[in-house]
Structures are given as structure tokens and as C-alpha cells.
Amino acid sequence: IGTVEIHKPSMIHSFAxxxxxxxxxxxxxxxxxxxxxxxxxxPEFTPLDMxxxxxxxxxxxxxxxxxxxTPVPPVAEMVSSAVFFNHHVNAYQGADxxxxxxxxxxxxxxxxxxxxxxxxxxxxxxxxxxxxxTSMAPTxxxxxxxxxxxxxxxxxxxxxxxxxxSGMVYSCEMPSVNPRRHGLxxxxxxxxxxxx
Numbered sequence: 001i002g003t004v005e006i007h008k009p010s011m012i013h014s015f016a017x018x019x020x021x022x023x024x025x026x027x028x029x030x031x032x033x034x035x036x037x038x039x040x041x042x043p044e045f046t047p048l049d050m051x052x053x054x055x056x057x058x059x060x061x062x063x064x065x066x067x068x069x070t071p072v073p074p075v076a077e078m079v080s081s082a083v084f085f086n087h088h089v090n091a092y093q094g095a096d097x098x099x100x101x102x103x104x105x106x107x108x109x110x111x112x113x114x115x116x117x118x119x120x121x122x123x124x125x126x127x128x129x130x131x132x133x134t135s136m137a138p139t140x141x142x143x144x145x146x147x148x149x150x151x152x153x154x155x156x157x158x159x160x161x162x163x164x165x166s167g168m169v170y171s172c173e174m175p176s177v178n179p180r181r182h183g184l185x186x187x188x189x190x191x192x193x194x195x196x
Contacts (some may be wrong), residue, residue: 002064003071009033011051016091016101018183021075021147022064023091023101028057028082029109053109055082061155063099063147076147080155084109089140089175092185098144102189104173105141105159137171137196140189162193169196 001022009031016023035050058079065075089102116123123129139159146153162170172191 001066001068001071002062002074004062004074004077006060013086014088016088016103016183017066018091018093018099020066020093021091021099022066023099023145024062024064025085025088025101025103025143026060026062027084028054028059029084029112030054048113051109051113053084053113055108057082059083061101061143061145063145074151076145076149076153077151078145078149078153078155080143080157082108083141084111085138085141087173087175089189090177090182090186092183094185097148098146101143101145102175103141103143104138104175106138111138131194137194138173140172162191170194171196 004024006026010026011029011031012024012026016025030052032050032052035045038045038049059082061076061078061080062074063076063078065072084106085103087104089104091099091101093099114120140162141157141159143155143157145155162172164170170191170193172193174192176190177186178188
């Protein structure tokens, strides 16, 4: 479908697909393979220590033509402010031509890098410690991508808080939508959530 050159090995966990586009979002979370030497030499070093978060770097959006039969560059490369995420919710192109890219956003990579956080199985098994993780308060984020704006354009976004009928606010993760609505406009999403 396409190729793109990036300057540092980046962590990519998921991607989005619409009827017309394949969307790769690359946050400023980098893997430092040379730190593997330290991993071998130092028993206190963990694979999480090979991950680097750069809050000053841009998040990059690479938009590829899903119908391409040969590897070509993206039809657009755009940027937004730094975000850490693992999971896309869905993406679709509206009647106005704007791509909506929905994902679960974290304010930084402490979700992954904290040795006493998400990556620690003992913490994840303990409901009290797990509930106290401040990094575990992700937000449903919608990026609005105007492909016609051309490469280099800034991608705006809105954070949407999930609120129940009583006004209780929830964080959310592990998103899913009806498979018949992947890449299409949708009204409902399914998540695992915590009360904030």
C-alpha cells in the first residue's frame, strides 16, 4: 500500500482504516535498541527502559491510499501535538471530506514506562493499586484531518469525556465498534472503563 521513512524506531500498536485510507498515527514514543546492551548487562533494567517518550516531538499522521497496489508515499503527512496511545477506536471520512480519527489518548507515556504502573503485573492484579494509577485515565480523542490541507498541516482534535446519565465521568480503554461500522460513521462504541 505504501512506504514512509521515519528517523527513529517508533512504537506502533494499531492503525485505522477507512473506505479510502489507511492511517498510521505515530506518537513520539521511540524504541532505543542500543539500550538492549544495558538490558543484558544490568538485571534491574527492563524492556520498558528501552522506550523513550519525547513530549516536545510531534505526533505524525501518515495517510495512505487504501486502493494502492504498489508501495507509494502517503497522500498526506500531517502533525499534531505529542500523544501516547495504543488503540484506535475507529476512523471514517464524513460527507464534508474530513477524516475523523478516534483513539484512546493518554497525556504521556507513563502508562507504559512506569515500573510500578501498567507494565507491572503485581500492580495490575491489585485492584486498589490499579485504581490509583493516575496515568490510567485515558481520554476518547477525535482528530479531524483535512487531507486536502496538504502535507505538514496541523491536525486539530477534541477530547470527549464519556459521561453516564447521572453525570459520572469515565475513562475508557480496549475500544470496539460494531464490525459492520469499521471505517464508517458510527454512533456506538464499547469500552472497558473506570469511574474518574
